[in-house]
Amino acid sequence: MTAFWCELAWLGGAGAEAGVLIECDGERIATVRTAVAAAPAGAQRLNGLVLPGLANAHSHAFQRALRGRTHGGEGTFWTWREQMYALADGLDEAAVEALARATFAEMALAGITLVGEFDYLHHSEAVIRAAQDAGIRLTLIDACYLHGGLPRFRDASVEAWAERVGRRSAPPGVRLGAAIHSIRAVDPESARVVAAVAAEHGWPLHAHVSEQPAENQDCQQRYGDSPTAVLARAGVLEALFTAVHATHLLEHDRALLESSGAFCCMCPTTERDLADGIGTPPGRLALGSDSNAVIDLFEEARAVELNERLLTGVRGKHTVAELATAATANGYASLGWPEGGRIEPGALADLVTVSLDGPRLAGTRPAEALDAAVFAATREDVSSVIVGGRPLNLDPERVAAQLREAIPQ
Numbered sequence: 079m080t081a082f083w084c085e086l087a088w089l090g091g092a093g094a095e096a097g098v099l100i101e102c103d104g105e106r107i108a109t110v111r112t113a114v115a116a117a118p119a120g121a122q123r124l125n126g127l128v129l130p131g132l133a134n135a136h137s138h139a140f141q142r143a144l145r146g147r148t149h150g151g152e153g154t155f156w157t158w159r160e161q162m163y164a165l166a167d168g169l170d171e172a173a174v175e176a177l178a179r180a181t182f183a184e185m186a187l188a189g190i191t192l193v194g195e196f197d198y199l200h201h202s203e204a205v206i207r208a209a210q211d212a213g214i215r216l217t218l219i220d221a222c223y224l225h226g227g228l229p230r231f232r233d234a235s236v237e238a239w240a241e242r243v244g245r246r247s248a249p250p251g252v253r254l255g256a257a258i259h260s261i262r263a264v265d266p267e268s269a270r271v272v273a274a275v276a277a278e279h280g281w282p283l284h285a286h287v288s289e290q291p292a293e294n295q296d297c298q299q300r301y302g303d304s305p306t307a308v309l310a311r312a313g314v315l316e317a318l319f320t321a322v323h324a325t326h327l328l329e330h331d332r333a334l335l336e337s338s339g340a341f342c343c344m345c346p347t348t349e350r351d352l353a354d355g356i357g358t359p360p361g362r363l364a365l366g367s368d369s370n371a372v373i374d375l376f377e378e379a380r381a382v383e384l385n386e387r388l389l390t391g392v393r394g395k396h397t398v399a400e401l402a403t404a405a406t407a408n409g410y411a412s413l414g415w416p417e418g419g420r421i422e423p424g425a426l427a428d429l430v431t432v433s434l435d436g437p438r439l440a441g442t443r444p445a446e447a448l449d450a451a452v453f454a455a456t457r458e459d460v461s462s463v464i465v466g467g468r469p470l471n472l473d474p475e476r477v478a479a480q481l482r483e484a485i486p487q
């Protein structure tokens with residue numbers, strides 16, 4: 079039996095516990111004991127603050143190639159989208175796989191043990207191989223895309239999408255999910271079919287929702303209501319649903335998402351880069367790196383709260399524990415892994431250690447370690463990553479070489 083002794087570990091409460099012994103049975107946590115003064119013989123010692131593995135609930139791995147290339151200068155979300163389309167149009171399967179492999183490896187360095195890849199390039203098998211190679215868990219979220227965008231994004235019909243996803247099987251470490259790209263790309267009747275397929279398989283269902291005001295206006299004109307309300311009428315909120323972005327919600331959208339128990343996946347580093355606006359999410363909060371312009375879930379977590387402070391002039395809408403839950407248990411659950419993202423018996427033994435020894439966090443008092451991690455840590459403070467009870471070999475130089483190789487010049 080593998081055992082890890084944590085100097086400090088966050089078990090879901092308001093702060094960290096000291097001297098936590100985690101024993102694993104295979105890839106699951108078997109027992110968790112607190113106040114164990116010293117590491118027993120045979121236990122691996124984890125110095126610093128141990129968190130459950132981080133879940134990145136919304137990613138488009140290929141967009142990592144745009145980092146540094148689209149942020150300067152003028153424009154809007156819609157001009158950025160043209161740059162993204164130009165990149166997407168030039169990528170074949172091998173290029174998608176190389177980019178996904180390198181990007182997932184970068185995520186592993188950042189403490190991400192589960193990623194939800196929202197795939198509309200339709201090289202799903204390549205994405206699956208990439209996650210296996212990087213050693214992290216994957217929910218492959220196959221997006222139905224019927225109208226607009228590039229020809230390569232589009233399915234011939236919702237039936238063709240259903241046929242494709244129905245044929246797929248998931249290897250160990252991988253689960254499947256469904257997506258409605260957006261109400262721009264999928265009409266309500268087709269959305270209803272996607273929701274039914276997701277429900278039939280027990281898959282999580284994701285959709286981009288109200289990222290931009292123009293999307294709301296277009297939906298209002300076409301269908302006479304907001305994207306959330308139109309999706310709700312199509313039965314989408316009855317699934318294990320995650321609204322991605324949910325930036326420009328109306329009051330009745332907020333009520334619909336809250337009462338249905340949906341997740342809202344916020345992607346603040348992307349939303350601010352694309353001038354999307356500031357979302358104030360209802361329902362259960364999850365987090366995503368989306369465009370991968372930045373891969374750092376600590377930054378995403380604190381940005382949700384800090385953006386709200388700027389917007390409202392009030393501090394503390396979200397507690398530190400809520401933000402940490404968004405980055406862990408909620409992300410896992412929104413991706414169809416409800417047994418992950420927590421440190422408790424029976425949970426997946428996915429763990430991330432945040433070092434408190436570096437200049438950024440040295441001097442942190444144990445009682446405030448979770449606060450320090452959420453409000454000040456970065457991915458650079460991640461000192462070990464364990465997936466299914468097995469430590470990953472973190473090698474930043476190798477990952478940098480992979481990225482250099484994968485990013486088109």
Ligand SMILES: [Zn+2]
Nearest residue numbers: 138196286368
């Ligand atoms: Zn997205």
